[in-house]
Amino acid sequence: MEASRRFSSLSPLREPVLVLNANFEPLNVCSLRRAIVLVLSGKAEILENGRGEVRTPSRVFPRPSVIRLRYVVRRPPRRLRLTKREILRRDQYTCQYCGRSSPHLTVDHVIPRHRGGGHTWENLVAACPACNRRKGNRTPAEAHMTLLRPPFEPVPTIRYLFGSYLREYVEWRKYLEGW
Known part of the structure; x- marks a missing residue:
């Protein structure tokens, strides 16, 4: 999903903000509203602020692009959730039987x-409807079909997780390159 579609462009408070751990490890992306709350509560500090300000009737807040938490968040190694979207993304939106790209996989x-x-x-692949019907409830060998490549669990690299944002938010690159 494109970065611009994840956060609505209708409200500036929904703009994406990169959240870094205290050791500068990229954690996630949150909304501008959540980032302002973290900064005001003293849980985070602003590292990049090239977007201007958010004005309310009584106050003016900076519009951060990158924030860093003041404490280290320990978490287990990342694993991607097994969803249709992630399977299609792993297989590059291509049928793994015939090699055809299609929006209707x-x-x-x-x-x-x-x-x-x-x-x-390791058992799920993207397939076009025609190949899926042709294979039916058989194995690929029984249906005389071969896979273009064996299915695997993708490794959630920084480029994989945050790559869709890098075209639009160039200032994030220096924080994402070292990981």
Whole structure:
């Protein structure tokens, strides 16, 4: 999903802000409103402010682009959630049987579920509706179809997680490059 579509352009308080851990590790992206709350409560500091100000009737607040938390947030290594969107993204919106790109892709179980195939990264691929119907409830070998590449669980790199924002928010690059 494009960065500009994740946050509505109708309200400036929904603009994306990069949140860094105290050790400058990129954590996530939050809204401008959430970033202002974190800064005002003393939980974060502003590192980049090239967007101007947010004016209210009684106060003026800076519009940060990048904030850093004042404390380290410990969390387990990231894993991507198993969703249709992430499977299509991993397979680059291409049918893994015929190689055709299409906006109308489906998700196919390589080994059908009724035969013991699980709902896992290693058993799900993107498929066009025609190939999915052709394969049916068979394995690829039984249907005489081959996969372009074996399915795998993608590694959530910084470019994978934040790459869609880098075209629009160039000032984030220096904080994302070292990771």
